[in-house]
Amino acid sequence: MADDLDALLSRYLDAIREAADEAALEAIRVGALGKKGEISLKMRELGKMAADERQAAGARLNALKDEIDAALRARKAALADAALEARLAAEWLDVTLPARPRRTGTIHPVSQVMDEITAIFADMGFAVAEGPQVESDWFNFDALNIAPEHPARQEHDTFFMARDPADPRPPHVLRTHTSPVQIRAMQAQGAPIRVIAPGRVYRMDMDQTHTPMFHQVEGLAIGRDISMANLKWVLEEFCRSFFEVPDVELRFRASHFPFTEPSAEVDIRCSWEGGQLKIGQGNDWMEILGSGMVHPKVLAAAGVNPDEFQGFAFGMGIDRLAMLKYGIPDLRAFFESDLRWLKHYGFSALDLPTVFGGLSR
């Protein structure tokens, strides 16, 4: 019997090795281990044997059965692996083909720089104030100590709105600066106050370096003891943070704005080497903004008592700051919406400037 079983095993193992697919394997399994399979039949015959004979034969039969079962399983797994290999080979793709398209949007440099400025001044406790772009001449000029016939008013290159001849009021203007927001903000919330006011402003000027619309940010800080020295510190901190340099040097130069007294134009130390601007080093000075201590008449016009309160104001060009920081050469291109320009100079939607994460990447 032992020889019979060895032959049997050998025959099944050969058959399993040669089975080409799962169906052939199943046929072998049924032929050997199925209810009427060869091995199963032999197991049934065990009952007819004597007890001692049965024990020996039973053990050998079970071993035979386990061996065939294991061979079946192994062959099945090998067949599955081969099939998978074949499928994977057939599934080859040219992954150098382009990806499915996804549009990428951008944020305009003006918006980005406004957010940068806001982040810095928010950290210094300044809120963001707003005002209308069509202004009465009172807010744009008179309240800011620019008298109707004063030459300073003519220097503003103002856009006037059409005025119905039956309307006796002086024509409204497109605000020539963000300074009227000073008045509106102080009227609304009084003093002390710390605000910045970024936004569009308009001047009748169009050439290589001027556009009839541009952006300014106004700063205003009014308190009981806010001095020009505080102004200088705030601007130094702003410039250092905005231009992302370890140190800046500012130079205050006496100047004149009707709404501040004393007034100063502010230059920043820089170098221009090979057309490359570097802030904070070098031997050149570049004018970046106008500033001063808010004129007592302006405080009074805005309903703030000039005997009790004092403080500073400044105004600077947002587009210009963007040009200086990001090396954008031409102001006019800001407003031309050339897609190539927008994509090149624009910022990612997720690049929200913060003080904690840095203003730019």
Next chain:
Amino acid sequence: MKFTLSWLKDHLETDASVEEIAAALTDLGLEVEEVVNPAAKLAPFTLARVVHAEQHPDADKLRVCRVETDEGEKQIVCGAPNARAGITVVLCKPGDYVPGIDVTLGVGKIRGVESHGMMASERELELSDEHDGIIELPSGKVGDRFVDWLAENRPDAVDPVIDIAITPNRPDALGVRGVARDLAARGLGRLKPLEITPVPGGFDSPIKVQIDDSLKQKGCPYFTGRLIRGVTNGESPDWLKARLTAIGLRPISALVDITNFFTYDLNRPLHVFDAGKVKGDLRIVPARGGEEFLALDGKTYTLRAGQMVICDDAGPESLAGVMGGELSGCTEDTTDVFLESAYWDPITIAATGRALKINSDARYRFERGVDPDFTLPGLELATQMVLDLCGGEASAVVSDGAVPDTGRAYRLDPARVQRLVGMEIPEATQRATLESLGFTLDGDMAHPPSWRPDVLGEADLVEEVARVASLTKLEGKPLARETVGVPGPILMPMQVRERIARRQIAALGYNECVTYSFIDAGAAAMFGGGAEATRLENPISSEMTHLRPDLLPGLLQAAARNQARGQGEMALFEVGPVFHGGEPGEQRLQAAGLLVGATAARDPWASRRGVDVFDAKADAEAVLAAVGAPARMQISRKLDGWWHPGRAGVMGLGPNRLAVFGEIHPRVLRDLGLKGPAVAFSIWLENVPFPKTKTPTRPALVLSDLQAVERDFAFVVDAGVEASVLVNAAQGADKALIERVSVFDVFAGEKAEAQMGAGKKSVALAVRLQPRATTLTDKEIEAVCAKVVEKVGKASGAVLRG
């Protein structure tokens, strides 16, 4: 405002260099725009002497000279007729750049003879047009620098010209003396005294003056003048011509040059009438209106009633303080002149000048304010100069009115400088500064000088002290926070919303544009704007005449420009103000996005298709969700004319319009020159309601363990019925049980009509039921489904598809 260094030194005794002076001026608030130093281009040239000159062997007109120079004797070939032994000349050596001929010299060979440099003529050094021969100097040693010789003997030729920008508050600095006064106050020298000696009148002026009563209070408070007879109006002397030429003025005749000189030297504009052409007396009167006036600029102006003029018996002879008249102007033949020095009211001058669009030196100065006290002294000084340069005899002064009283005083609080500026300046220094600027101190009261109309309060005193002390020295001082601890948010909810909208739209793949707030009339009208109230009175171009009523025209025009540059697919957006009127505040905040062309470039995945209304709708919904709009809104078709009437919708809450999405009307595309397809969305950010209460806490999440059941329905309905009618009806069938209804298929068009009948379409809905308490039985599910069919049928006429 231009002047030369030597002119400045007429008023300022100083050893300061031009560089020191320029730096101080800028720091004082008199910003230097340019310094032109003619000495720079003459720096290399030295003096030399011709030792020997002989005829060139091969050229009749050339001489070969031996020239003694600082580098030994040199041979130079020269063509000048005056080249001869013994003269002192100006030498240009090989390597030097000669400005007048624009050549850098080398060692040359002229007709076979070597020449080591050249001897220059005046024209070759741009000193004058003189070119008849080389310069012969009457003095000087071999080797001396030519610029030093010029400084000594012809200072005008190397006089640096300084150009400064004058802010409108500093009329006093429109005269060289005012500039000198600031520099003296800064400590850069001493202001020289200005001697004023009245010129005695030899006779009574036959021309009298009279100011109309209506102008004495405002207009012309004070007028002085006098006749000078027997003058010769020839050329001015060289020094005067050099001064005027250096600052860009053309010398005309002595009388005209004198008035120009006083304008720039002492900020005292004058006028001279040819007395022979004046008929009767001079009267300062308001124009009646309609008079024609031929001004010195050769143009005829029609006067408006009230404009101030100086008239004689024949009519207006001068636009007071703005421009003189051609008819009574001086010529070479003038022998008798009437010299005018008046104080004109700045506002009146500004109004007249602006109305007539005349920009003259006189207007520029009078409207900023000249020194009223200097009216008569100016006349005296000018009289003396006329007598000196033109001869003649002066009459007694005639005048009307009086010097207006500009006397005022403000308290000098020395602590205020510290408080306002943050600089420590000793009281004595503060007082000395003000005094050097011409203020009179009386105890702690400071009286501004008559030439400083800008000083109008205590803060102005601080400004004067601070700017003279130099703001450059100001040290920054930290500005303490107003509150202790972590600062709170500073943006208003609307400002936050604007930023979220902007970054959400960019995240959806749109490129942000910033377009002009003003557009052309046609585009404005196309988008519901163009009203008179939104028109600019003085637009800078015909493309920018009206405030924009909407962001879309600007974006569409930008897209058209990009198309012209060959860009096919575009996603542009803008967030900004639009205007529905011309009053302050008649503006709204809009966010608009525009998709043009295809969704993508061509690719192997057939991704490319034309953009359509549902792209725009998806983006509008994403932005609305980002800014906190409710999930469910009504969609209506109350569309403005620039939308496709059948392919656009308005998203709203009752009458409140939040957004519009859809195709742009083909007629608009045609008129703006844009090739479609073009779809857009437009969101009124301010119309999106804010939550009634603001809390960071979210509502609790309710999850059911019970299995949800989804049932599909295919309805046949009239093709014109909107899907939302079916969805809303189905939703209403059982509000508690039905969690969601969605459209998953629409079958419409010819094939559908062939199957379901003319004018019909099929809409397939998936209805999801979420049991809350117990699992639903088949019976319960059937009951809800039947109710859905019934409700939908009732609302829309739809029947289940068989």
